[in-house]
Amino acid sequence: MIGVGKIKQYSNVLDKPLSKGKQEVSLSAFAFLFSELVQYNQTQVDNIAELERRLEDAGYAVGARVLELLCHRDKGNRRETRLLGILSFVHSTVWKVLFGKVADSLEKGTEHEDEYMISEKELLVNKFISTPKDMGTFNCGAFVAGIVRGVLDSAGFPAVVTAHFVPMEGQQRPRTTILIKFAEEVLQREARLG
């Protein structure tokens, strides 16, 4: 059998160079995989809140890895130490790598000091998903909320992160807003660092 399909061989995985992040797969491949992730988790839970939590947990571990990879590869080994820095890292660097574009908007919450919102008219993971009415406010974007929390938590900015559908007038489809509510310690440190 000639060496068909001989993959560049490395004696061990650590010899392999880090990927440049240029390789692609079809959106369909991701959509089918994500749909299966949701369906599998539906069989493991008995209410919607649990389903959202499980999707978030799945995303959390992705976030922790994305932070280290992107700060090392795309950010030249620089760490984010300020709140606006980490938020713009998520809103642009993370979004561009994972979803191919910068997020539509990053806003500070109006009512609360510790709230920020990243919104997306068409969140990639929700592109083909129609959430049944009887699932209320459930949003598969919980997976993305988990990724964001994973990035923020690992970077030292613990927060509660949730995904919400927000209707937009004149639009049939609501946009998805990722609501980030930072922990008290983050705001105190920000104040201290001045």
Add this chain to the structure above:
Amino acid sequence: MATTACFIIVSRNDIPIYEAEVGSAAKREDAAQLHQFILHAALDIVQDLAWTTSAMFLKAIDRFNDLVVSVYVTAGHTRFMLLHDSRNDDGIKSFFQEVHELYVKILLNPLYLPGSRITSSHFDTKVRALARKYL
């Protein structure tokens, strides 16, 4: 080549996940214990320092007799700490940066739990090789 050098990796919540005596001097068991104790003592200095700079390499942050503590903090606040007697800052920085690349690859393994002990033997061999090369 540093005669005495002790390298540890500490997770974000201060749990050691990797240790290696990488100095050229003969290894003495009690020395390793002492080295790790010194490094742990320096942790709280690291905690505050890390927020004052966006750099990962924090250089020398503490001293113990003729031994110096150099630290490197990754984006996820995993800390590489080196107790050494050599003065070769550039060598130490390169050592940390190359270990960082290895650490990212370990972390990208979905079957590795972030913050748990690094048990990959390949990782250990490569770290010791890097130490011989740079320290």
Add this chain to the structure above:
Amino acid sequence: MAAIYSLYIINKSGGLIFYKDYGSKGRMDTNDSLRVASLWHSMHAISQQLSPTTGCSGIELLEADTFDLHCFQSLTGTKFFVVCEPGTQHMEALLKVIYELYTDYVLKNPFYEMEMPIRCELFDVNLTQAIQKDRVVLLGR
């Protein structure tokens, strides 16, 4: 002038999983639409046996004096058929577009269970747009 009267989608065992009518002509209530679906499923299958040519894949076009019926069956057995005004053009192309919308907004929806009736909001939205866009093409004829 409602060029397209109605659209049916049948699963591979003949069950109706989607029915939509466009305007009053040829409107069916739910029982009738179910009956039409299984009737068509059997006719489509029998036609393969009757056909003199081997490897025939069943009726693709049924022309009657008051309507045409264009049918597309995927290799997986799902049938899409549209009832429209006689002589309407582009129906094969429209059915192909609907098939692709089905693969996107139905099969990639985690809340859709295979072979069951389609209740996917995104499918309806995109279908309406596809039919409208196509109707413009028809009117522009």
Add this chain to the structure above:
Amino acid sequence: MAPAAPRSGDAIFASVERVNAELFTLTYGAIVRQLLTDLEEVEEVNKQLDQMGYNIGIRLIDEFLAKSNVSRCVDFKETAEVIAKVGFKMFLGVTASVTNWDADGTCCSIVLEDNPLVDFVELPDTCQGLYYCNILSGVIRGALEMVSMKTEVTWIRDVLRGDDAYELQVKLLKQVPEEYPYKDDE
């Protein structure tokens, strides 16, 4: 309307919407991690991954047919060729080749040049029996079953277990004729 000529995998891959492979790899890693926590038994995880692949395959086949204009495959040989040449490229952007045909053309191997499911995976001692990419075998089995081909898909070579390539064996068990059983027997 003359059936359009089947499009090459490259042509389709270039024309469809694509995402960064890292999102795909990291999401798949999250799935495997979830299964390992939920099921603990590595053999159970292998089964569940295959089942999840099957669930994807029975849905993905329609997109494959819709986008590739593939008309009915003459025989299993052509089918395997189309899966390798068109299917893997169209969805995963990787080339695959078909080899090792048996005498009567009902069993072959599909060998992957690259595998976007895997980036820096190293099987720890606790996961030695794991077939990390087992979702792929399920996808092929599910997809073929929807076009009336019952198959058995197993791993022959797996880089994560020390082999030099990823090789799947696809064995045709039964070609299920799907004439409509209109004799009222059911």
